[in-house]
Amino acid sequence: MSMLNYHHFPIYSIMVLFFGAFLIAAIGGRDIAKNRKTTGVRAFIPLLATAASLAFLIALIKPVMLGGEVIAYWMGSRGISNGYAIGIALEVDALSLFFALLIATALFVSAVYSIKYMEHDDNIGQYYILYCMLGGGVLGLVLSGDIFNMFIMVEILTFAAVALTAFRTKVYGALEAAFKYLVVGCMGSTLILTGVIMLYAQYHTLNLAQLAALIPGTMNNATKLAFALLYIGFSTKAFIVPFHPLAADAHGAAPASISVLISGVLTKSGIYGIIRLTYFLFQTMELGAMQFMLVFVGSVSMFVCVTMALAQHDFKRLLAFHSISQIGYVLAAVGLSTALGISAGLYHAMNHTLFKGLLFLAAGAVLHETGTTDLGKLGGLSKKMPHTTVLFLIGAFSISGVPPFNGFASKWMIYQATYQKAVETGNIGFLLVTIIALITSVLTLASFVKVSQSVFFGQLPAEYENVKEVPFGMRLAMGILAVLCVITGLVPQLVTRYLTEPAARAVFRVGDYISSMGFASQTPAPAVSFAQVGVWEPISWLLILCIALLAVTIVAVAGKYDRVSVRSSETVDTKYQLFYGGEDNFHSQVGGGDLFWGFKHNWRHYFSFMHDLHSGIVNDYALWAVVALALSIVFVMIVL
Amino acid sequence: MTSILLNALQYLGYILIFPGFLFCFVCGMLLCGIDRKLVARMQKRVGPPILQPFYDFFKLCGKETIIPDAASRTTFLAAPLVGLAALVVIQLFVPIHGFSAFYGMADVIVILYLLLIPALASILGAAASGSPYAGIGLSREMVTIISCELPLVLILLAIAKTVGNALGTGLCFSLSAIADYQLVHGSLITKARMIPAAIAMLLVIPGETGNHPFDAAEAETEICEGMLAEYSGGPLAVFKLSHAVKMLTLTSLFVALFLGGVGTGITAVDGVVVFILCVIVTAVSISFVHAVTARLKIEQIFKYYWTVVSGLALVSLVLAWYGL
Numbered sequence: 001m002s003m004l005n006y007h008h009f010p011i012y013s014i015m016v017l018f019f020g021a022f023l024i025a026a027i028g029g030r031d032i033a034k035n036r037k038t039t040g041v042r043a044f045i046p047l048l049a050t051a052a053s054l055a056f057l058i059a060l061i062k063p064v065m066l067g068g069e070v071i072a073y074w075m076g077s078r079g080i081s082n083g084y085a086i087g088i089a090l091e092v093d094a095l096s097l098f099f100a101l102l103i104a105t106a107l108f109v110s111a112v113y114s115i116k117y118m119e120h121d122d123n124i125g126q127y128y129i130l131y132c133m134l135g136g137g138v139l140g141l142v143l144s145g146d147i148f149n150m151f152i153m154v155e156i157l158t159f160a161a162v163a164l165t166a167f168r169t170k171v172y173g174a175l176e177a178a179f180k181y182l183v184v185g186c187m188g189s190t191l192i193l194t195g196v197i198m199l200y201a202q203y204h205t206l207n208l209a210q211l212a213a214l215i216p217g218t219m220n221n222a223t224k225l226a227f228a229l230l231y232i233g234f235s236t237k238a239f240i241v242p243f244h245p246l247a248a249d250a251h252g253a254a255p256a257s258i259s260v261l262i263s264g265v266l267t268k269s270g271i272y273g274i275i276r277l278t279y280f281l282f283q284t285m286e287l288g289a290m291q292f293m294l295v296f297v298g299s300v301s302m303f304v305c306v307t308m309a310l311a312q313h314d315f316k317r318l319l320a321f322h323s324i325s326q327i328g329y330v331l332a333a334v335g336l337s338t339a340l341g342i343s344a345g346l347y348h349a350m351n352h353t354l355f356k357g358l359l360f361l362a363a364g365a366v367l368h369e370t371g372t373t374d375l376g377k378l379g380g381l382s383k384k385m386p387h388t389t390v391l392f393l394i395g396a397f398s399i400s401g402v403p404p405f406n407g408f409a410s411k412w413m414i415y416q417a418t419y420q421k422a423v424e425t426g427n428i429g430f431l432l433v434t435i436i437a438l439i440t441s442v443l444t445l446a447s448f449v450k451v452s453q454s455v456f457f458g459q460l461p462a463e464y465e466n467v468k469e470v471p472f473g474m475r476l477a478m479g480i481l482a483v484l485c486v487i488t489g490l491v492p493q494l495v496t497r498y499l500t501e502p503a504a505r506a507v508f509r510v511g512d513y514i515s516s517m518g519f520a521s522q523t524p525a526p527a528v529s530f531a532q533v534g535v536w537e538p539i540s541w542l543l544i545l546c547i548a549l550l551a552v553t554i555v556a557v558a559g560k561y562d563r564v565s566v567r568s569s570e571t572v573d574t575k576y577q578l579f580y581g582g583e584d585n586f587h588s589q590v591g592g593g594d595l596f597w598g599f600k601h602n603w604r605h606y607f608s609f610m611h612d613l614h615s616g617i618v619n620d621y622a623l624w625a626v627v628a629l630a631l632s633i634v635f636v637m638i639v640l
Numbered sequence: 641m642t643s644i645l646l647n648a649l650q651y652l653g654y655i656l657i658f659p660g661f662l663f664c665f666v667c668g669m670l671l672c673g674i675d676r677k678l679v680a681r682m683q684k685r686v687g688p689p690i691l692q693p694f695y696d697f698f699k700l701c702g703k704e705t706i707i708p709d710a711a712s713r714t715t716f717l718a719a720p721l722v723g724l725a726a727l728v729v730i731q732l733f734v735p736i737h738g739f740s741a742f743y744g745m746a747d748v749i750v751i752l753y754l755l756l757i758p759a760l761a762s763i764l765g766a767a768a769s770g771s772p773y774a775g776i777g778l779s780r781e782m783v784t785i786i787s788c789e790l791p792l793v794l795i796l797l798a799i800a801k802t803v804g805n806a807l808g809t810g811l812c813f814s815l816s817a818i819a820d821y822q823l824v825h826g827s828l829i830t831k832a833r834m835i836p837a838a839i840a841m842l843l844v845i846p847g848e849t850g851n852h853p854f855d856a857a858e859a860e861t862e863i864c865e866g867m868l869a870e871y872s873g874g875p876l877a878v879f880k881l882s883h884a885v886k887m888l889t890l891t892s893l894f895v896a897l898f899l900g901g902v903g904t905g906i907t908a909v910d911g912v913v914v915f916i917l918c919v920i921v922t923a924v925s926i927s928f929v930h931a932v933t934a935r936l937k938i939e940q941i942f943k944y945y946w947t948v949v950s951g952l953a954l955v956s957l958v959l960a961w962y963g964l
Contacts, residue, residue, distance in 0.1 A: 545726065
């Protein structure tokens with residue numbers, strides 16, 4: 001095969017990142033003297049590597065997404081021998097490619113952002129080495145056709161992520177967060193390894209396709225145990241309940257460019273693992289009990305984490321909880337096991353990467369300029385950072401599901417999918433999921449109203465008088481994501497046709513996945529339908545809104561709406577000051593923690609319960625992991 | 641070519657005249673005036689003339705607009721306009737007895753979300769003013785939105801299920817299908833199982849529009865009209881207009897969802913009929929409630945909506961679910 005045959009592209013996209021990491025190390029990972037020239041080169045290598053990686057994956061859209069091809073790629077000249085897969089293989093179907101595209105996009109944007117954002121940090125070389133390792137690890141995980149390599153990649157990405165979480169060691173809590181992540185992350189990795197070993201002992205193969213061909217129908221207690229171990233292992237990577245407190249700590253301490261990766265990339269790898277495990281390896285998703293498990297965990301994640309987010313008073317911790325809440329949406333939708341549900345879940349996963357990336361970058365911009373992310377201390381930054389404010393608002397509207405941004409398009413599909421499922425099965429539980437999803441959405445809006453009021457609007461504290469807008473490079477990174485947020489919201493039909501529906505269809509074509517690797521498959525692909533009951537035409541709506549807005553503005557301007565009194569600079573006129581009922585003007589910003597008192601008061605028992613539960617002690621969280629494992633083992637043993 | 645032009649003109653007419661701006665402006669303001677008169681009469685006052693909201697509006701437009709030093713100018717000025725435009729667009733999607741200006745472009749769940757945009761516009765405008773009163777006001781407004789969301793969701797799901805059962809599809813979100821259903825089967829309010837939902841919707845309307853007793857977000861006497869504290873002149877006039885249009889939008893949504901039925905087929909007559917129904921709904925759900933209650937505290941509003949009103953809506957949903 002020629003070097004430029006697209007069958008090589010998956011391995012290229014992984015290799016460039018690892019190669020980039022080695023190249024940076026070769027230049028010198030350690031800053032001995034603060035040499036601006038090599039710093040620039042080091043920032044340029046990851047940029048180039050992630051861009052190349054993204055380009056390789058985009059080139060695969062045509063054959064894999066549109067052509068429906070499953071690329072099976074053997075490393076070296078290995079292959080199938082005596083009916084067993086020997087050697088390392090990559091296998092790329094539309095599902096893998098979909099996740100890989102998300103990951104590569106987030107990696108690229110975050111690399112653009114890092115150039116300026118990390119400029120003043122020490123040891124920038126090490127940062128970029130870990131950055132590339134992390135990226136390569138996650139891409140390797142989603143493109144791998146071999147379960148042991150998935151474990152290897154999980155290890156690489158976990159350790160890179162732990163090190164990057166603590167990269168700014170002087171930040172309060174960074175080492176503690178990294179330690180917690182390390183403990184529970186290692187438990188997760190160990191569970192995955194144990195699960196892999198148990199599967200190998202039973203089936204003498206590590207190839208995903210071959211396992212998928214062998215496991216269904218031959219399940220015994222050992223494979224069931226392996227399922228539970230792998231499931232909990234991937235759950236720790238996705239940070240779904242009960243592993244959500246780790247995400248909050250890690251996001252709070254990590255640099256914003258890494259938070260983007262933890263939320264947009266690492267959680268996706270966990271979700272990907274769960275989909276591969278349930279739909280492909282064990283093919284258990286036809287069981288109502290398995291659907292129940294995923295939908296239940298997803299719903300609990302979305303609701304618990306959104307309420308936890310409402311109680312936060314740190315910008316990045318708040319975003320971290322929202323991240324898990326949105327992953328809850330994804331998991332609940334994917335767990336429905338209907339074509340529309342999976343398509344909606346994947347759509348939301350994509351949107352989550354885009355808008356949550358944007359929001360974390362905005363939080364990073366605020367941190368970069370003011371040095372804090374405490375909602376109680378900030379305020380009024382919109383006058384100093386107008387571009388960041390607009391970009392933040394786009395992200396906030398997207399995550400809150402305000403039409404016509406992308407969050408609405410995917411959440412709206414999720415509501416339909418859950419309600420349809422409820423009607424089809426006659427199970428009122430799925431109806432409850434619809435209601436929880438809708439309420440979670442409005443609570444999300446509430447907490448972003450809180451952020452905009454306490455960071456970007458309201459009164460500007462005196463100490464931030466000299467804050468400036470962030471450098472262009474950082475705004476560019478945010479701008480890319482903001483544009484993507486708007487586009488994917490305006491053309492949902494195109495997104496579903498070219499990205500999510502092929503990926504969702506791949507989930508049902510387990511047979512293709514197995515036979516592409518060269519194994520016999522008995523699983524016929526079922527007919528799937530993506531029909532929706534709702535109607536929503538964002539572009540027409542936007543057009544009408546624009547006409548209406550234009551009309552209002554013309555009338556308003558004609559009616560001297562902007563007859564604004566101009567303040568003369570010399571005189572002090574009290575009418576331009578805020579109204580304080582006759583008192584002197586003073587700083588009286590309503591702190592973020594004090595907003596929504598009316599809501600929190602009614603839920604005070606719930607919040608105090610949650611407060612006690614989230615003790616911040618890593619022993620407790622490790623205990624939760626053990627309990628979750630025990631419960632899932634019992635559950636799996638009963639239902640499978 | 642001419643047909644395209646005529647089509648464009650027709651749609652422009654929909655947006656600007658009926659059921660768009662002019663209709664919203666006149667009917668919304670009239671509705672507001674009638675509400676004020678009714679409340680006054682119920683409280684044994686003479687009350688303002690019915691055209692008072694128009695006088696107020698034009699008087700405000702002539703006044704000076706002051707932007708506080710602490711405000712973010714663009715957001716502060718743009719918020720009222722965006723809110724008004726978004727409200728008018730919702731009105732375009734609400735069918736008037738079978739007549740719908742923009743057919744099949746948005747369903748009930750979309751309407752639920754579109755209703756957030758005007759509220760969000762006023763919240764961002766208030767936040768941009770920098771006033772602490774506005775800060776408290778927007779916090780209460782957001783809690784009021786959360787309060788109303790649960791009952792609204794339950795009501796809409798109950799309707800979706802009821803109509804879907806009759807159509808044989810199981811569920812239906814389309815507004816025009818709901819209107820068609822009522823053409824054949826009679827108004828939804830005549831179905832016994834939908835009556836609790838209709839009552840719940842009547843209670844949601846004053847919460848959504850921010851009328852008494854659910855007006856903790858404005859609360860003139862405590863927090864100086866909260867979100868509007870720093871607004872004056874033209875922008876304030878637009879906010880007042882938005883409030884009036886919101887009353888029209890929600891009452892006509894109620895009419896479309898629960899009081900639909902056979903129209904005369906003549907759009908103008910149907911428009912008048914719908915407006916009269918809107919007046920009746922306003923009288924019941926806004927004026928009467930206003931006249932007999934005192935303002936609730938914000939935590940009481942939340943509790944009330946998530947227990948009593950949601951409970952009513954839930955009864956309908958469960959009945960609809962089991963097809964009783």
